[in-house]
Amino acid sequence: MAVGLSIATPVVAQDPLVELHGMLELGVAGRVRADPLQPDDLVLGEARFRLDLSHFTDRAEFFFKGDLTTDAVADDVELDIRQAVVLLRATDWLDVRVGRQVLTWGTGDLLFLNDQFPKDFVSFFIGRDDEFLKAPSNSMKVTAYTGLANVDLVWTPVFEPDRFITGERISFFDTSGGSLVSAKTTGGPLQPLKPAREFENGELAARVFRVVGGYELAAYGYWGFTKQPLAFDPVAERAMYSRQSVYGASVRGGWLGGIANFEGALYDSSDGGGANPNVPNSEVRALLGYERELATDLTAGFQYSLEWVLDHGALLANSRNPRFEPRETTHMLTNRVTYRLMQQTLTLSLFTFVVPADDDAHVRASATKRWSDAMTITVGANVMTGDDSGFFGQLEKASNAFLRIRYGF
Amino acid sequence: MKRKIAWIAGLIVGLAALHTAAAGQDAPDVNEIVERANLAAYYARADGRAGVRMTITDAGGRNRTRRFTILRRDVVDGGDQDYAVLFSRPAELRNTVFLVKKHVGEDDDRWLYLPSLDLVKRIAAGDRRTSFVGSHILYEDVSGRGLEEDGHELLEITDTHYIVQNTPLDPGAQEFSSWKAWIDKTTFLPTLMEYVDDTGEVYRRIEALEVQEIDGTPTVTRMRASDLRSGGFTVIEFTSVEYDLDIPASLFTERTLRSPSRRWFSVR
Numbered sequence: 001m002a003v004g005l006s007i008a009t010p011v012v013a014q015d016p017l018v019e020l021h022g023m024l025e026l027g028v029a030g031r032v033r034a035d036p037l038q039p040d041d042l043v044l045g046e047a048r049f050r051l052d053l054s055h056f057t058d059r060a061e062f063f064f065k066g067d068l069t070t071d072a073v074a075d076d077v078e079l080d081i082r083q084a085v086v087l088l089r090a091t092d093w094l095d096v097r098v099g100r101q102v103l104t105w106g107t108g109d110l111l112f113l114n115d116q117f118p119k120d121f122v123s124f125f126i127g128r129d130d131e132f133l134k135a136p137s138n139s140m141k142v143t144a145y146t147g148l149a150n151v152d153l154v155w156t157p158v159f160e161p162d163r164f165i166t167g168e169r170i171s172f173f174d175t176s177g178g179s180l181v182s183a184k185t186t187g188g189p190l191q192p193l194k195p196a197r198e199f200e201n202g203e204l205a206a207r208v209f210r211v212v213g214g215y216e217l218a219a220y221g222y223w224g225f226t227k228q229p230l231a232f233d234p235v236a237e238r239a240m241y242s243r244q245s246v247y248g249a250s251v252r253g254g255w256l257g258g259i260a261n262f263e264g265a266l267y268d269s270s271d272g273g274g275a276n277p278n279v280p281n282s283e284v285r286a287l288l289g290y291e292r293e294l295a296t297d298l299t300a301g302f303q304y305s306l307e308w309v310l311d312h313g314a315l316l317a318n319s320r321n322p323r324f325e326p327r328e329t330t331h332m333l334t335n336r337v338t339y340r341l342m343q344q345t346l347t348l349s350l351f352t353f354v355v356p357a358d359d360d361a362h363v364r365a366s367a368t369k370r371w372s373d374a375m376t377i378t379v380g381a382n383v384m385t386g387d388d389s390g391f392f393g394q395l396e397k398a399s400n401a402f403l404r405i406r407y408g409f
Numbered sequence: 410m411k412r413k414i415a416w417i418a419g420l421i422v423g424l425a426a427l428h429t430a431a432a433g434q435d436a437p438d439v440n441e442i443v444e445r446a447n448l449a450a451y452y453a454r455a456d457g458r459a460g461v462r463m464t465i466t467d468a469g470g471r472n473r474t475r476r477f478t479i480l481r482r483d484v485v486d487g488g489d490q491d492y493a494v495l496f497s498r499p500a501e502l503r504n505t506v507f508l509v510k511k512h513v514g515e516d517d518d519r520w521l522y523l524p525s526l527d528l529v530k531r532i533a534a535g536d537r538r539t540s541f542v543g544s545h546i547l548y549e550d551v552s553g554r555g556l557e558e559d560g561h562e563l564l565e566i567t568d569t570h571y572i573v574q575n576t577p578l579d580p581g582a583q584e585f586s587s588w589k590a591w592i593d594k595t596t597f598l599p600t601l602m603e604y605v606d607d608t609g610e611v612y613r614r615i616e617a618l619e620v621q622e623i624d625g626t627p628t629v630t631r632m633r634a635s636d637l638r639s640g641g642f643t644v645i646e647f648t649s650v651e652y653d654l655d656i657p658a659s660l661f662t663e664r665t666l667r668s669p670s671r672r673w674f675s676v677r
Contacts, residue, residue: 021500021503023500056671058672061668061671087668089668089670095664095668097668101527102525102526102527103527104526104527104528104529105529130526131525131526133526134526134527143664143667145659145662145664150662150663150664209663211518211662211663214510214512214516214518216531252531253531254516254518254531254533254534257516257533257534258533259531259532259533261531291533292533293533293536293539296536296538296539297539297540299533299536343465343467343540343543343545343641344540344542344543345467345473345543370473370501370543372471372473373473373474373498373499373500373501374499374500376501408499408500408501409500
């Protein structure tokens, strides 16, 4: 429901001035097991107020979405502007979208190969809504719609990394010391060196997209940096981002009553032969997925993903900690089951990531009740399990049960 | 598989009649009746737009609302169609876009755009007996079943209606054992549909509550779908219906999913 101000008009009304919407959300998540490295048993404790404004003219559209959050775990108040963007309909075949925006492309379900736009992995693991997995960036997106294909170009002038795990709230495995660390044990959150704010350190992403006979075909390119601080500056002795380009392609379409997708990508790192231990190696990544409805309101999806580290021999030969280097090939499986009941007002969701060779897994379970059009209540759990050095296992003590109540208007 | 995914839009923009009434003919062929009803209900004019308000009432009497604008364009009259839906209410669905390329004789292509993630999701074609956004309308019974899926029998001709009994040729493929349609003799609009389970009981009903003539085309502007077992029902109102807007084919593409043009989705 729009708030009862005279300026609030439904989105379909003619000549709207400003559309005003938003939400209030309370979220709490507590650890299932204590983490001795962390000061707090809560991983999430926040009240979030969102203001969502939009204004439309024939040629331009204006969007603002800002979240003001009081955070009991970080003990502060934060303003996170998730959207502040102008969409210019420059011609009948060209759109330009300038400003702060959340961007997504690719075919994976919670797995991203060619999507190098920023993610928020802290939010992902601490019980926030899935929407917070995608973080905004300050970008310019130009899309040309031609008869042959749609072409997207996204320029992000100042590199926008992922919101990665820094040791605050969530402990992680430090391969140099071979143990779990947190902001408490390392004297502060991980603060990697960012690329200098120079023109040549901006990010460029491109996509060419076309639908052929019901199949969506896309080719992708990215020129920038690793989105997480995987490299190490031996002089400054700090984590850093190394240059990386990504080239890939995807196809998605109907198959056997469901939807199948394939996506592949080459992560071309700046470590040519793989001999530099301070820079991640190049990788090939691939993803196969299939989703279909098994029964009315019951949907299941499966994905297989491959991460293949190139020049693995050189990686091991030059590594300071070869036993903590990634395997040459990592196979991951995911499963999503969604069941909607009670006239779709109750949604049960289970999403599982498994790396079978490492007994490493992450389970996301939730039940969402739509109490009314405005009020939604979600309870759930994020469980991570595996060895301390495992991708998910290192987050085991951040496993949590959460409750969220959202009132939207 | 060859059946068409049912799809709300067909019912919404499409529920209008060929105004070429078959007055004066007696006892026409049942296949001709169901074909004309299909055209009347889903293929009115070349294209159309409607603002839609759905009120979903559950068994306990609690109401929920869905509001959206829907655009339809016939690729071929009686054949393939394009649909686009932009939601404005509730908050959870606001700015969500639904795009369908309906293909006769093969699976439809369907996409959903989730604005909070900037995510274009592909939706499987297999779920035609699923509720549309939590309402009592299923995808299938709004865009119409493929005519070839049922055997048709003209049960009765009243002063105003042809009453047609439809019995699925593949009995296990749906939860009903047969359905009956009351087809208006002058407009060929189906004004009442009743679904019977295998005990012979009517458990679902879809009825036109109001028919208006829009630019000379009889159009259902208010209807109700009821679940007679639970007592829940959904009332669908069409706040404005317009036809023959020359909606371009290029509107039914990824551009509309990611940045829908207000020019086309604004209703009077």
